[in-house]
Amino acid sequence: MGRPKAAPDAEPRREALVLAAYSRLAEAGFEGLRTRDVAAEVGVNIATLHYYFPTKEALIRGVVGHAMGRFRTAFAPGSRPGEQLAAQFQGIRRLAKNEPELFAVMGELALRSARDPAIAAIFKDTIEAWHSTLRTLVGHAQIEGFVDKRLDPDTVASLVIATLNGLFMVPVASSASDRIDKALGQLESFLGLQKRPRPAR
Amino acid sequence: MGRPKAAPDAEPRREALVLAAYSRLAEAGFEGLRTRDVAAEVGVNIATLHYYFPTKEALIRGVVGHAMGRFRTAFAPGSRPGEQLAAQFQGIRRLAKNEPELFAVMGELALRSARDPAIAAIFKDTIEAWHSTLRTLVGHAQIEGFVDKRLDPDTVASLVIATLNGLFMVPVASSASDRIDKALGQLESFLGLQKRPRPAR
DNA sequence: GCCGGTCAATCAATCACTTGATGGAATATA
DNA sequence: TATATTCCATCAAGTGATTGATTGACCGGC
Structure with a gap:
């Protein structure tokens, strides 16, 4: 085949x-x-x-495969357990800086998913895998005391994915890059990953 | 003219x-x-x-004008001060249910903004207005004790916009609608908003 | 001498856009 | 009032430029 x-x-x-x-x-x-x-x-x-x-x-289809490959490998967990969740955030920051085209392509594919069942299926699988990874990492982070134990890992994973999608796949909506930093930092702060909830003023 | x-x-x-x-x-x-x-x-x-x-x-350009118009009016604050922020969340839920095409169109426009400066400018203005509205509403909600006063309204507004964009303008990424509900609820919870806001005063 | 890889030339389909004409309402003229 | 003229909205039938895809020939290496 x-x-x-x-x-x-x-x-x-x-x-x-x-x-x-x-x-x-x-x-x-x-x-x-x-x-x-x-x-x-x-x-x-x-x-x-x-x-x-x-x-x-x-x-x-070749392009879709390439893009999904880049995306998956970029989000494969690699660091030590306690830092893996934070590493995901760092990972996407680095990715957005080094490979902005990847997000442009992912955005195009996401939109096309609405009309192309084949792409939709691949896309869904990729997101599903990411979601699963995140859920696991949140769970670990909770066990190790990095994240509030009362939070539901599945729900948190959904929120993180949604926010990252909004930040990086809908470029114009977050015009300035400092807005991206702020929003990202606030999300990390909510999760308890960042000890810097100081409102800049 | x-x-x-x-x-x-x-x-x-x-x-x-x-x-x-x-x-x-x-x-x-x-x-x-x-x-x-x-x-x-x-x-x-x-x-x-x-x-x-x-x-x-x-x-x-005619379509852009129409879409932005729909978007703006849908997010114009209307409720009483204390409930306005929560109303924004309810508003987008309702909009996503009643006018899903609007989000499809906004997604297309967002992507095209990367190549069309004219659309990018209009899009930026719309988001900017939304951001400003949200920032103000967060400030009010803080004064009235609905939202943690230590949060920075500007940062929170950025986070809310990013998340909502990710949830509704990148459809496939949040496959099931219960994922949308969960993520949205978690975000509201982080902000301190209740899903069923008691009749304020 | 065949065969994988390449090319120049071309095809049929489709695109945004144009042309020239038509009917009818509005307006002017007698 | 009756008739002529202008203007608005519409259409059938194009136009030229692109598009994705094909054809048939060429050419070097095994």
């Missing part, structure tokens, strides 16, 4: 095309995504693109 | 076209927005559409 996804550089052309499409999608959105531009960015003929991806949809 | 926006039914064709475009945008997104479909939905020729809106962009 599909492709075994072996070594990262097993099919450089294919990979380059996906990356170019990913970049174009971040820059121009689905509305402005043109197969010609993608091919041009890699420096190959359109026919060559269609040699690797028979249809535009196939190329998009 | 422009048009004075007199009585609501002064220019029924123009209004109908904007509403049709709004509906098409909510359903198909910018990616699938076709002037033909808009004209067809109203039941007029494409030339007639171009008679009222010389370009597709002009039609889109």
